[in-house]
Amino acid sequence: MNAWHLKRALRVLQAGGVIAYPTEAVFGLGCRPDAATAVARVLRMKGRAADKGVILVASDVEQVRPLVESTRVPWDTVLPTWPGPVTWILPAAPGVLPSWITGGRAGVAVRVSAHPVVRALCGAAGPLVSTSANPSNRPPARNVLQVLGYFRGRVDLVVPGRLGGARRPSEIRDAISGRILRKGG
Numbered sequence: 001m002n003a004w005h006l007k008r009a010l011r012v013l014q015a016g017g018v019i020a021y022p023t024e025a026v027f028g029l030g031c032r033p034d035a036a037t038a039v040a041r042v043l044r045m046k047g048r049a050a051d052k053g054v055i056l057v058a059s060d061v062e063q064v065r066p067l068v069e070s071t072r073v074p075w076d077t078v079l080p081t082w083p084g085p086v087t088w089i090l091p092a093a094p095g096v097l098p099s100w101i102t103g104g105r106a107g108v109a110v111r112v113s114a115h116p117v118v119r120a121l122c123g124a125a126g127p128l129v130s131t132s133a134n135p136s137n138r139p140p141a142r143n144v145l146q147v148l149g150y151f152r153g154r155v156d157l158v159v160p161g162r163l164g165g166a167r168r169p170s171e172i173r174d175a176i177s178g179r180i181l182r183k184g185g
Helices: 003-014 036-046 061-067 075-081 116-125 144-151
Strands: 019-022 027-031 055-058 086-091 107-112 128-132 171-174 180-182
Touching: 003 019, 003 116, 019 116, 019 144, 027 036, 027 144, 036 128, 055 061, 055 116, 061 107, 075 086, 116 128
Parallel strands: 055 107, 086 171
Antiparallel strands: 019 027, 027 128, 055 128, 086 107, 171 180
16 A cells, blocks of 8 residues: 555544445454544444444554453464454553444454555544445455445545455454454455
């Protein structure tokens, strides 16, 4: 991603818009987590219930620490998987994240991405909502044409770039129980 694409994406995000961008395995839909209207748009576009919560992506662990109860996080288990395609459910810091991010739960799903586009976006904008670019029960978009086919006119910007090498969306693990909630690839 070049500097022009990054500036354009930042303008859209700062204005409360929704972007699509390449990730490790699929294109993602994203917005700022504090932009309630944008998060609601993403959920409507996907046909996803708000009580499921959403994943946040970050460029590094320092962006994650203020969002979680650091003393309860098993960092020795989490850190070896980041940056990378593993999303962790971590104890959310009380009063920091809105219910539209956590789905009203005590945990928050977060990932420190290894993808250069995601890292650049989050490095400039801070953590972002990240969910696969597809309506619920449809295959995730793997290219710009699929994103446009699913969301024609409803995505404010599609950031160009190549997908990473993963075959499936990120694995999701619960940091407290150790359970794998979704296998990754």
